[in-house]
Amino acid sequence: MSNVTLTINGRQVTVPAGTTVLEAAEKIGAFIPTFCYEKDLTAPGACRICVVEIEGWRNLPASCVTAVADGMVVHTESPAVVEARKTILELLVANHPLDCMTCEKSGNCKLQDYAYRYGITGTAFAGEKHAYRPDDSNPYIYRDLNKCILCGKCVATCNAVQERSVINFAYRGFNTKIATFLDTDLKDSECVYCNRCVAVCPVGAIVDKTMMGKGRTWELEKKQVTCTFCAAGCAFDVNYKNGKVVGVTAANAAAGRPLCLKGRLGVNLLYNPDCPEKPLIKKDGEFTEVSWEEALGIAPILEKINALTK
Ligand code: SF4
Ligand code: SF4
Ligand code: SF4
Ligand code: FES
Known part of the structure; x- marks a missing residue:
């Protein structure tokens, strides 16, 4: 080339x-x-x-x-470029809730970052604002389309990566919005809660509900791991706050395998008080605490190795 x-x-x-x-x-x-x-x-x-x-x-x-x-x-x-970007941002911000103080995306939001960089306060254009009811219908994704800037990345990732096409652009002009088929809540759609759309959204329009209120974006540390729940071996980021796991996010927002609910919610087992601390095996109809060697079936092998090496 x-x-x-x-x-x-x-x-x-x-x-x-x-x-x-x-x-x-x-x-x-x-x-x-x-x-x-x-x-x-x-x-x-x-x-x-x-x-x-x-x-x-x-x-x-x-x-x-x-x-x-x-x-x-x-x-x-250049001055002309900066002027054009300011106008675009002012138009976006004119129809935006601007509740950065409580928004889960604050600190990791492109609209917030660019508004800061170019000194946009949201006072340039006055006009109608959207007043959509936030979709709080499911336990996994919180959607507030009042914050949506119609970039289309969620549509593209749901289509290309997740291959489900659960969401798309709907309606026209000022009423254009990202919607499911028949504009239902997510819980009534074909959504499988892979959270790919959450990972690519540049603003706080769609956020991981399981992580809401658990820490500001700048307080979280990420460590990439490979999921061990099945043989697919998806890569994801475990998010920590003060050493405690608060959630799981996709390691590669736009490519790779989608994360299933098992991988993303498996971390809940870490702090589940109902989880037994030691393995249990049913003996004579009763669950009995056993060693990890016995639970994993390696106790007989260890015995054989010990016998052979005596
Ligand atoms: S989406 Fe971004 S700009 Fe909008 S309220 Fe949230 S942090 Fe602020
Ligand atoms: S969570 Fe996954 S399936 Fe559901 S809308 Fe987002 S990308 Fe599509
Ligand atoms: S990725 Fe976020 S901002 Fe972009 S269209 Fe989807 S919901 Fe709206
Ligand atoms: S047109 Fe280039 S980033 Fe949107």
């Missing part, structure tokens, strides 16, 4: 032909915000927050869907 050399913010970068401006900028560490783009998943070029200025171009193209060209001169944060 041939290479292309372009200039981004005064720095020359050489990348394979077909690379997007966004990917080329990432290569040299130039910041470009994104909402609807997710590596290996989706780049619909819909949200426009990733616009850049390219010398000689009349418009500000979306960098996530614009391929590099030889000799291209790109500015990722």
Whole structure:
């Protein structure tokens, strides 16, 4: 594949032909915000927050869907770019609850981060706001579509990764929303609560209900492990707060296997007071505490090894 050399913010970068401006900028560490783009998943070029200025171009193209060209001169944060991003953010924030103080996503929210970076307070445009009833119908996912910015990543991941297509865009114009078939609550849909959509949502519109109220995002530590509940061996992140497990999240938000409920909720067994501390085996109709060797069936093998090595 041939290479292309372009200039981004005064720095020359050489990348394979077909690379997007966004990917080329990432290569040299130039910041470009994104909402609807997710590596290996989706780049619909819909949200426009990733616009850049390219010398000689009349418009500000979306960098996530614009391929590099030889000799291209790109500015990722020129005054025109910043102005465009501010307008997009002001429009989003004008129809947003702005309850960052109690929002589970606070600290890990792209809208919050970009609003901070570009100094957006939500006072520029006054108008109608959505007033959707939050979907609290199931034990696993809390959906508050008043916070949705319609990036479409949940739709893409449910379709491409989970292959269920439980959710999609519905209605038109201001009323456009992400909905299940017939716009039911999640509990009445085909959702299997894999939480892939939760993992890719850039804001707090869909959150893991099992982790709500258990810690702010910046208080949590993540450790990647492999699930041992079945032979598939899914990778996921165990989330800790002060050394205590508070939940499980997907290790790779956009790719890989979806996590089943067994893998994500198995951590509940850790602190279940009803869990026996020692293994139990039924003997003469009664559960009796035994050693781990006996429970795992290795006691006879150990006896044989001991006999052979005497
Ligand atoms: S989704 Fe983000 S911007 Fe909206 S309330 Fe939550 S943290 Fe704040
Ligand atoms: S939890 Fe999984 S199945 Fe349910 S809507 Fe989200 S991605 Fe689709
Ligand atoms: S729910 Fe989240 S991921 Fe889905 S469209 Fe809205 S903001 Fe994007
Ligand atoms: S991130 Fe490029 S258009 Fe949305």
